[in-house]
Amino acid sequence: MFRSPAARACLSLVMVIALGIVFNADGAFFSWGTHRDMLRQVSVIGILACGMTVVIIAGGIDLSVGSILGLSAVLFSLFTIHAGWNPFIAAGVTLFAGLFCGAVSGYLTGRFRIQPFISTLAMMVFARGLAKWVSGGQKISTAVQMSDGTYQYVPVPPVFDMLSARIAGGHIAVVTIVLAASLLLCGLFLSRIRWGRHMYALGGNEEAARYAGIPVRGTTVLAYAISGILCGVAGICQASQELQGDPEAGSTYELSAIAMVVIGGTSLRGGEGTVWLTALGILIIGYLEKILSINAVGEETRLMLTGAIIVAAVLFQKNR
Numbered sequence: 001m002f003r004s005p006a007a008r009a010c011l012s013l014v015m016v017i018a019l020g021i022v023f024n025a026d027g028a029f030f031s032w033g034t035h036r037d038m039l040r041q042v043s044v045i046g047i048l049a050c051g052m053t054v055v056i057i058a059g060g061i062d063l064s065v066g067s068i069l070g071l072s073a074v075l076f077s078l079f080t081i082h083a084g085w086n087p088f089i090a091a092g093v094t095l096f097a098g099l100f101c102g103a104v105s106g107y108l109t110g111r112f113r114i115q116p117f118i119s120t121l122a123m124m125v126f127a128r129g130l131a132k133w134v135s136g137g138q139k140i141s142t143a144v145q146m147s148d149g150t151y152q153y154v155p156v157p158p159v160f161d162m163l164s165a166r167i168a169g170g171h172i173a174v175v176t177i178v179l180a181a182s183l184l185l186c187g188l189f190l191s192r193i194r195w196g197r198h199m200y201a202l203g204g205n206e207e208a209a210r211y212a213g214i215p216v217r218g219t220t221v222l223a224y225a226i227s228g229i230l231c232g233v234a235g236i237c238q239a240s241q242e243l244q245g246d247p248e249a250g251s252t253y254e255l256s257a258i259a260m261v262v263i264g265g266t267s268l269r270g271g272e273g274t275v276w277l278t279a280l281g282i283l284i285i286g287y288l289e290k291i292l293s294i295n296a297v298g299e300e301t302r303l304m305l306t307g308a309i310i311v312a313a314v315l316f317q318k319n320r
Contacts, residue, residue: 004265005264006276009281012263016291020287020291025294042285042289045285047234048069048254049260050278053275056273057271059203063123064124065234067126068101068127068231070247070249071128072231073238074235075094076245082140094235095236099232110220137247139247142154159240202271203269255310265281
């Protein structure tokens with residue numbers, strides 16, 4: 001019973017929702033606003049989890065997603081708020097920066113055979129340092145420092161209002177739609193595109209994939225590049241919701257993203273899983289954090305619980 005990852009993830013989701021029904025914070029859990037806000041709050045990390053799913057299926061791991069998100073948030077805010085660029089151009093450059101960072105991690109892993117843990121750890125440190133250097137160690141906000149040292153406040157770019165808005169009568173956040181689109185595109189890529197099938201082969205057995213004629217190096221670079229570009233998407237959404245680019249944004253997000261992927265049932269060994277399982281993991285982590293939040297449980301407890309969940313999910317897979 002419950003031998004399949006999907007069945008176990010569904011059971012976990014039902015148990016978390018049951019927990020919310022019991023500890024409902026005087027009925028707050030039964031309000032649609034609670035569920036809407038949960039989806040909005042989990043969407044940015046959920047976008048990172050989509051890219052993390054692709055990397056893990058390909059047999060890797062990406063510790064740099066939070067730092068690339070922070071860099072992307074800083075770049076997008078700098079381009080749109082301070083430089084006044086067209087939002088499409090700003091978004092394009094930001095996404096390219098995320099893609100480039102991811103591709104570098106993939107190239108180091110595929111070309112020089114560096115362990116993914118090491119290559120992405122190096123990128124995590126580098127991207128965070130770059131974000132602080134570009135921003136001068138300060139948040140990029142609507143307060144723009146002038147040449148005489150004074151600050152002048154500029155209007156919030158319309159693209160920020162658009163991405164932080166709610167649609168359908170205020171019931172759904174735009175960033176939640178972005179998450180749904182990321183899940184759909186990654187799902188189609190992994191299931192319908194040849195390169196997506198290569199990810200499974202690479203994660204299942206790299207040597208067998210090489211003998212089968214699969215371009216191992218190119219597939220590795222592509223997996224991390226996809227993760228990088230989704231970090232760019234997440235960074236743009238993060239900046240829009242916070243109305244600023246914080247060089248510290250995304251700290252510990254990699255932990256939550258990995259937790260979402262693993263608790264959904266994607267194997268850390270690679271070659272197994274789907275982005276739809278990750279969607280279940282996103283809901284599980286999202287609901288769990290929201291239930292703890294409405295019951296006034298501290299952030300430190302939530303972080304410790306997330307770490308425990310990762311260990312439990314891995315043990316589930318090991319003993320399957």
